[in-house]
Amino acid sequence: MNEDINPMLRKLDALQALSDGDQFALKSIYSRTIDYEAHIDIAREGDRVGECGLLMSGIACRYSMTTEGKRQITGFVVPGDIFDVQSFLLDVMDHSIASMSACTVAVIPHTALVALTENSGRLALAVWRESLVEAATFREWVVNVGRRSAYQRIAHIMCELYCRLETVGLVEGSTIRWPITQSDIGDACGLSIVHVNRSLQALRGNDLIVLQNGILTIKDWDGLAEAGEFDGTFLHRQ
């Protein structure tokens, strides 16, 4: 098996969506890979792109800018995620995608997606399914930002990222990479940097997490999940 495509295969495996032929089809859908440093725009609002991406390694995010210059992160992209699928059917990017850490992206031309929908209905449905889970995650973010306190919001996104990385085998003993600055957390949760900082101190003070040097350790999963009202149903893992 091609090592690089591992995260996505693992995810689809979990869906029991893969026949041998499907696996072959999957390995052949991407044409090349691109490496990005941290904090680089991978795609920009307004772009008309002719391909979508499969994140092979690193963590990226979707974000939009407000007229007033405020930034809102609307979701994370983790290894195994196909992003920009919408560019396949929608004309123009309505948001941007940026690397948060160094990232490797496999490029999937739209033509390959077309072939996919024609040749492997099962895989096409799997890709569709993924985009529906993504939509469910956006809904959860609306709830998070709309109705939870700062403390809860931050706990919630930590739980989410932990679960999603776990699915693709990127958790090592309750620890994940966390290349996400306090400013990023603020942009993801609709909070100011200062308040993020103080809320993090509260999470630490309650012995729920350790966060340093870009490494997040969850010391008390149950406590953190309760703090963030986290219920992973929306991720629709199987």
Add this chain to the structure above:
Amino acid sequence: MNEDINPMLRKLDALQALSDGDQFALKSIYSRTIDYEAHIDIAREGDRVGECGLLMSGIACRYSMTTEGKRQITGFVVPGDIFDVQSFLLDVMDHSIASMSACTVAVIPHTALVALTENSGRLALAVWRESLVEAATFREWVVNVGRRSAYQRIAHIMCELYCRLETVGLVEGSTIRWPITQSDIGDACGLSIVHVNRSLQALRGNDLIVLQNGILTIKDWDGLAEAGEFDGTFLHRQ
């Protein structure tokens, strides 16, 4: 042409997605219709449903409840929208759907969707496309709730609903039906009722809107769009 299915045909027409055969396929995908009074749950979180719905008339919303009992509306459903498509590929409802006004829903069994994906690739893509626009709308809601003031948030959802109803021919001279209580607005924007009330007074005071008796009139579209930083790109109309 079947009158009832008009809104959806109109929407798909705009996509130039419809051949004659497609139109026939579309009319035959729903098995029956159901009428709901206002404020009724059409589907509930946790349900395992075997069909999805096409809203024929009325306005509905998606919502989730917080552990603490707070409600967050995550999106509106307008005539022509297929909702619960996710139930086709995801096991269980992760949110609820409720009528806001009296609603008529055409029921589309999953089996019909399967047939659709097999027989009319073009229609299947149109349905997929719709679900991607929906996802874009959720992202916009994250931005709205995360980074805009109360005044801006309310202006924004008014613009969104106006545009979406316009697409399906439900605007009459800058006026739309608005069966949305102040409490609902609060739940959609992550605000308290009291603050919604005061923000509405500000919108009225600035001569942007008239809102009474369940009718919203937009007196100054440009002003309202500017107030809400509304840019309809995310709706991907053509």
Add this chain to the structure above:
DNA sequence: CGGTTCGTTGATCTATCTCAATTAATGTGG
């Protein structure tokens, strides 16, 4: 006509923001 929902108003409170510094990391050129 009493009950219920919806909208409105006033007063008070607080979670979170903004402004302004300071310290700690991290990176970079010489």
Add this chain to the structure above:
DNA sequence: CCACATTAATTGAGATAGATCAACGAACCG
């Protein structure tokens, strides 16, 4: 390997958008 620039984290103090609490009026409804 050091000096300096830059980014990220932290702290304090004061300001405010929006929440909460508590009434009350108006519309609707069986």
